[in-house]
Structure formats: structure tokens, C-alpha cells
Amino acid sequence: MYIDVNSLDQEARRLACLMADLAMESVTLPQARSPEQEGAEIEERFSRELGASHARIAAAGSDEECILPSLLMAMAGQVAALAAEISLQSHRDVAEVIRSVGVQ
Numbered sequence: 762m763y764i765d766v767n768s769l770d771q772e773a774r775r776l777a778c779l780m781a782d783l784a785m786e787s788v789t790l791p792q793a794r795s796p797e798q799e800g801a802e803i804e805e806r807f808s809r810e811l812g813a814s815h816a817r818i819a820a821a822g823s824d825e826e827c828i829l830p831s832l833l834m835a836m837a838g839q840v841a842a843l844a845a846e847i848s849l850q851s852h853r854d855v856a857e858v859i860r861s862v863g864v865q
Contacts, residue, residue, distance in 0.1 A: 764831045765821035772814035773835035779810055 783803050792799070811832075818828050844858040851858070 762824045762827050764823045764827045768818045768821035769831055769835055777839055
């Protein structure tokens with residue numbers, strides 16, 4: 762089983778940036794839609810981008826059955842690394858930082 766790590770990292774970073782952008786939009790722009798509509802639009806856009814990422818990773822020669830689990834692990838690793846960085850700067854426990862994401 763093979764996964765092209767370069768394309769995997771690139772796509773994981775791209776998807777994480779997309780989600781960060783969408784999150785910032787929902788926080789900073791006035792709400793013109795209901796939360797349900799906004800959530801459905803975000804889910805649809807992310808699903809479309811996830812499909813495109815899957816196709817690019819597969820085109821790099823990765824085995825199809827390895828892509829989604831590897832992509833999830835890569836994105837979770839990036840979240841953990843970011844949480845560790847925030848933890849070091851704020852003197853908070855890493856798990857506490859992760860649990861606080863999205864809580865307002």
C-alpha cells in the first residue's frame with residue numbers, strides 16, 4: 762500500500778486552510794442565511810474539495826484505499842501540532858486547547 766506523502770501533505774494543508782477560511786467567514790461576515798443553510802453550504806463545498814483532493818492524491822500514484830484514512834490522520838496531526846503551538850504560547854494543556862476549538 763502506497764501513499765504519496767507530498768501530495769497528501771499539500772492537500773491536507775489546502776483543506777485545512779479552506780476550513781479555516783470558511784470558519785473565519787462565518788465569524789466575521791453578517792449572517793444572511795440560517796445556521797442550517799450555512800452548514801449545508803459549508804458541507805457541500807468541503808465535500809466537493811475533498812473529492813478533488815482525493816483525485817489529486819490518487820493521480821500522484823497513491824492507493825485508493827489509503828487516501829482517506831491517511832488524509833484524516835494528516836489533518837488530525839496538523840490540528841494537534843497547532844494546538845501544541847497554542848498550548849506553549851498560552852500555558853494551557855494541549856487537550857484543553859483542542860477541546861476549546863469552536864466553543865464560544
